[in-house]
Amino acid sequence: MADTLTVRQSGHATVQDLGRPGRSRYGLPVNGALDQYSARVANALCGNDDTDPLIEITALDFSCTPSTDVLVAVTGAPADLTVDGIPQPQWEPLAVRGGQTLAVRGIRLGLRVYLAVYGSVHAESLLGSCAPDTILGFGRFLRPGDDLALGAQCPPIGHPEFRHPLFRIRPPRPRFGExxxxxxxxxxxxxxxxxxxxxxxxxxxxxxxxxxxxxxxxxxxxxxxxxxxxxxxxxxxxxxxxxxxxxxxxxxxxxxxxxxxxxxxxxxxxxxxxxxxxxxxxxxxxxxxxTVAEAVAAHRTERAVIRSVRHRAAAVLQSLDLPVLTRR
Missing domain, CATH: 2.40.100.10 (Cyclophilin-like)
Structure with missing residues (x-):
């Protein structure tokens, strides 16, 4: 049986990616994660490709349990992130044992949190994207009891001494507030x-x-x-x-x-x-x-930041004998 991530509390969560750019000529909205910086960084911290599916959690509490050991990253708005009730950091890779419950509660100062899993999760695709489209009636809106198939196996990971965090990358975080x-x-x-x-x-x-x-x-x-x-x-x-x-x-x-x-x-x-x-x-x-020139420069700077996060994460994953799963 395939390894899965079982949803315990769904709140308002969907399986997302970066959407369908270039499809507007056919009358289709681009859709996709609304905070694309947070989504890209979450996938980068897990060694995934930018466009891999991940979970977008909007406003309400969410929890899930993996059937096997997984490596995850949770980014986006500040929230109370716990594993079996023990507080854990956002914006860092996190090893979760099979059978443990990961919970995201009390989302604040923002609206959306992103949960990426090493190897991503399987999701149906429409025109190259799993992004939900409410007009077409397409997309994965999660419910309690749903099982998400994991895209890759992750061997047990842990710090050899004192159960310290796996590693610190510290990607730049956006400023959240009212x-x-x-x-x-x-x-x-x-x-x-x-x-x-x-x-x-x-x-x-x-x-x-x-x-x-x-x-x-x-x-x-x-x-x-x-x-x-x-x-x-x-x-x-x-x-x-x-x-x-x-x-x-x-x-x-x-x-x-x-x-x-x-x-x-x-x-x-x-x-x-x-x-x-x-x-x-x-x-x-x-x-x-x-100006347009300033906007372009800011866009290039943000992409350079994400590339830097990806390269640092890749170096650590390779040191742990974990293959980097990006396609680019």
């Missing part, structure tokens, strides 16, 4: 807002309860469009800051539809999409302007 600074570049319709466009950068906005993976609605001083022409429906990027009629901003995220007809005032940078995916209802958002 206020977030989100970087944006100019949108294609910024000129249509005249002087009121500056409100976006000078005001604070509050995430409303009607937000989800498709988009975040935010209350606050909404810039007013001065142009009177109709906006035709057209393709919109992930991260588009739209100004619909009314008193709220709409910031599209990874589950967004690929077309829309609202004016786009700004676009969230790729590195700010991850913190935006951690913002809870009631949290405060402030927007900060960046």
């Amino acid at each position: 206020s977030w600074t989100i970087d944006v570049t100019d949108g294609p319709d910024i000129a249509e807002f005249g002087d009121s466009a500056g409100r976006l950068l000078s005001s604070a906005y509050v995430v409303t309860p009607s937000s989800n993976h498709i988009g975040l609605r935010m209350s606050g001083p909404v810039p007013q469009r001065v142009a009177s022409g109709e906006v035709l429906s057209r393709g919109v990027p992930v991260g588009a800051v739209e100004v619909p009629a009314g008193d709220q901003l709409l910031v599209l995220h990874r589950g967004r539809g690929v077309t829309a007809g609202y004016p786009v005032l700004a676009v969230v940078t790729s590195t700010s999409l991850s913190p935006l995916g951690q913002a809870r209802p009631g949290h405060t958002i402030r927007f900060r302007h960046r």
Whole structure:
């Protein structure tokens, strides 16, 4: 019988990966993990590929039990991480014995936690991704009693003396809190807002309860469009800051539809999409302007950080005679 990870308490957890980039031309949202930095680092700490499936835990408590010894990493928002009731660190590789219960409880200051397992977990794929799509009715939403088949066997791992942590890599952690600074570049319709466009950068906005993976609605001083022409429906990027009629901003995220007809005032940078995916209802958002060149430089810096984490983790795994499972 295959080794498995058995879900004990599911909360609101799904099997995720990085989504379906490049499929928007066919009308499919990209979807995937909303905090992609945390998801990538979790997989890197386990020696997995960036695109391997992992578990995304949103807001509510989660627990599971492996049938065999496993190596895991838990990243994302701060939470109480325990193994058989004993506190354990996030953002570090962690050895869990078969039959022990790993629990993630009390998620705070953010919304999502990511659990990666050495060798990943098996998941059905649609167009190259296991990412759930609520429009298509596809994806693995976990329930108590579900068994996730493990992708690779992991021999017993432990520090030879005093049960010290396996090793410390200390990847850079995002800053979590109840206020977030989100970087944006100019949108294609910024000129249509005249002087009121500056409100976006000078005001604070509050995430409303009607937000989800498709988009975040935010209350606050909404810039007013001065142009009177109709906006035709057209393709919109992930991260588009739209100004619909009314008193709220709409910031599209990874589950967004690929077309829309609202004016786009700004676009969230790729590195700010991850913190935006951690913002809870009631949290405060402030927007900060960046040029395209600055946004590209920040993206390259973040990818370099993840590569560094991956190389350090790979060195330790190889010293333990564990094969590194990345495909690249």
